[in-house]
Every structure is written in structure tokens, then in C-alpha cells.
Amino acid sequence: MKASDKRTKLLDQLNNNEISIEEYWRLIKKGSKPWETAEWKNKRKEYLKDQCENCGSTDNLTIQHGWKPEYSIILSQVQERYITAAMPKLLKRTFSNTAFSKYITKNKKQVKKCPNCQSATLSERSKMKPKFRCIKCHHEFDEPLLKFAIKTDRGYVDIDTNKEYFIEKFAKDDYYSSIRILLQKNKNKIVIEAINLLHESTQRYLAFEGVKTLCKRCAFIEDKDLGYINSK
Numbered sequence: 001m002k003a004s005d006k007r008t009k010l011l012d013q014l015n016n017n018e019i020s021i022e023e024y025w026r027l028i029k030k031g032s033k034p035w036e037t038a039e040w041k042n043k044r045k046e047y048l049k050d051q052c053e054n055c056g057s058t059d060n061l062t063i064q065h066g067w068k069p070e071y072s073i074i075l076s077q078v079q080e081r082y083i084t085a086a087m088p089k090l091l092k093r094t095f096s097n098t099a100f101s102k103y104i105t106k107n108k109k110q111v112k113k114c115p116n117c118q119s120a121t122l123s124e125r126s127k128m129k130p131k132f133r134c135i136k137c138h139h140e141f142d143e144p145l146l147k148f149a150i151k152t153d154r155g156y157v158d159i160d161t162n163k164e165y166f167i168e169k170f171a172k173d174d175y176y177s178s179i180r181i182l183l184q185k186n187k188n189k190i191v192i193e194a195i196n197l198l199h200e201s202t203q204r205y206l207a208f209e210g211v212k213t214l215c216k217r218c219a220f221i222e223d224k225d226l227g228y229i230n231s232k
């Protein structure tokens with residue numbers, strides 16, 4: 001069986017649930033790389049013209065694809081499509097007081113603060129009196145302020161005086177976690193769609209779609225422009 005027929009058969013098996021996604025990847029990787037086959041090497045010769053299509057040079061000619069199938073890019077495009085489709089629903093989510101309270105309860109911590117400047121960075125001293133010293137304003141004291149706060153990227157933020165801030169943060173966190181849940185729930189469907197698109201893309205690549213004959217120099221320049229140099 002030809003390598004390309006083998007790949008098509010594996011894809012059919014995946015689409016018909018006869019093999020798992022893991023099994024598919026394992027078998028695909030086990031098969032010979034398309035560009036290592038004699039079929040591919042012969043085809044290259046067929047498509048190779050006798051001069052560089054950019055500069056006309058006849059030295060060191062090579063076949064340039066100008067693109068290649070990229071699974072990670074295809075996968076993120078499929079994910080993007082699922083997110084876009086779910087967007088009207090995502091944007092219609094309404095604020096739920098219960099969910100907000102749960103969010104606060106889950107994340108809140110009782111924090112010791114400086115009574116002078118409200119900073120939460122204190123040094124707690126085992127022997128010295130007074131027990132606490134504020135790192136920020138150097139105030140020393142025995143009784144810290146006790147506040148409920150949530151750790152954010154701007155430090156511990158008090159809950160009671162920053163409700164608006166947390167409502168906004170909750171909405172944002174909830175939005176991103178909804179997206180994570182959406183992608184998780186559809187993970188298999190998304191991966192199978194991406195594999196099908198990768199297969200199509202690979203078939204087009206192997207059919208020499210859009211190839212050019214270039215000299216080594218022009219090929220290097222194009223590769224660099226496409227950002228392929230580092231990944232090769």
C-alpha cells in the first residue's frame with residue numbers, strides 16, 4: 001500500500017471510531033515520512049525546473065514549498081472556531097450573586113496588615129517586642145489589622161473596600177474558565193477536526209501545491225521571511 005493510502009486509511013479508521021486519537025498518532029508516526037519515500041523523491045525531480053524562478057540562476061536548484069502543514073496552527077484555528085461559535089452564549093452570561101460569593105469564599109484569606117499603612121508585608125518577630133514590624137513604613141506594633149483579602153497580581157486586595165474590582169475580576173476569570181471548560185468538553189471533537197484538516201493540508205503539500213523552483217540563495221531568503229529557518 002502506498003504511504004498516502006495508508007494515511008487515508010488511518011484517518012478513516014479514526015473518523016469511524018475504530019482507533020483512538022492516541023493510536024492514530026502512534027501509527028502515523030510509525031509510518032515512513034512522506035518526504036523519505038521514493039515516490040516523493042521522484043516527484044521532486046518532476047517538479048524541478050531548470051532555473052530559479054526568482055533570479056534565473058541555474059545553480060543549486062531546489063524545490064521550495066513556501067508553506068508546510070502545521071498541526072499546532074490548525075488546532076488553534078479549530079479552537080478559535082469553537083470559541084467564536086460559543087461567543088453569543090459566553091457574552092450573555094449573567095452575573096450570579098451565588099457564583100460570586102462562592103468565588104470570594106474560595107479565594108479569600110485572612111491577612112495581617114499594618115495598622116498604619118495597610119501593607120501586608122510584615123515581618124513577624126519571634127522574640128522581639130512589639131511582635132510585628134511593617135517592611136514598608138517601618139511601623140512596629142503588636143496588634144495587626146485583620147482583613148479578608150484575595151491575592152491578585154497587585155498583591156493582597158481587601159475584599160470589603162474593593163467589591164467592584166472583584167466583580168470585574170470574577171467576570172473575567174469566569175469568562176476564561178468558561179472557555180477552558182468549552183475546549184475541554186469538546187476536546188476530542190476538536191482534535192479529530194484538526195487531524196482531518198492536517199490530513200487535507202498534508203495531501204496538498206504532498207501534491208506539490210504551490211511549489212517553486214528556487215536556487216539555494218533565494219530559497220534561504222524566502223525561508224527566512226517565512227520564519228522557517230529556526231524550525232528546520
Ligand SMILES: [Zn+2]
Nearest residue numbers: 052055215218
Ligand atoms: Zn534564485
Ligand SMILES: [Zn+2]
Nearest residue numbers: 114117134137
Ligand atoms: Zn506600614
